[in-house]
Amino acid sequence: MNLHVVAEFRAAAGLEDRLRTALEAMIEPSLAEPGCLGYQPYTDPNDVGRMVLVEEWTGSDALDEHFTTPHFFHVRDVLAEILAEPMVIKRLVTA
Template sequence: MKKTIIAQIQVKANDVEKFIELAKQMVKTSNNEKGCITYELFNHIDSKGRFLFFEEYTNQEAVNYHNTSDHFHQFLSDVGNMLSSEPIITNY
């Protein structure tokens, strides 16, 4: 069964450019994962530091693979201090 994840991220103003650089690589790598239908990043029109990841996977196994991948854990480590609040993550 298809799985969708929406992750809302708030980035500190001083870190936006670096976050975008890291997020672009994350999007590219994630889109190449087996079972990933789409992995996209959106920037809020009125807030430079507000982002939304939109992720679709073929099934829960693909989500599990993504969540345990080295590139995902490296991304979390790299951007952790850039966030101004806890991400809001919704699973469908």
Template sequence: MSDLQVVATIPASPEAADQVRAALQTLAEATRAEEGCLAYDLFESGSTPGTFVTVERWTDSAALDAHMATPHVAAAFAAAAGALTGEVAVHPLQPVT
């Protein structure tokens, strides 16, 4: 079985971008220490500042599910409450053959 690759987008309002960036940096650091996390990279869009993107690799969907239930994910969502301009979109990726 191959790893699970995931992309997530987090759209912050311009005035709250610093707040969301800080919360996501804390989240990324904690996430990288999780069992089942193979890679977790955080980016900000160069064309749409305040839009954050995570590029993730997990051992499997169970590891991703466990990640979503961690206290540091809950803390990041709490820190971003009211600061987002849309929904957080999590995209588990399927290879195109």
């Protein structure tokens, strides 16, 4: 059963471009990981400081492995500097 992850982010004022750049930089290395089926950030057209990341993984093991990669550690550190509030992460499976 595939695992879908929806993560919501809000950039601090003036750091919206850094958020977008950080999330976009994760697309290619994440898609290259075994078990990653989809990885796409979206910007809220009504609120440029808000972004939503939609991911699809073959399962929780693949996602757990993602959390050990150098590109994940890098984006985690960048997000710690630029987010206005804690991110919200939802893990979803097909009912």
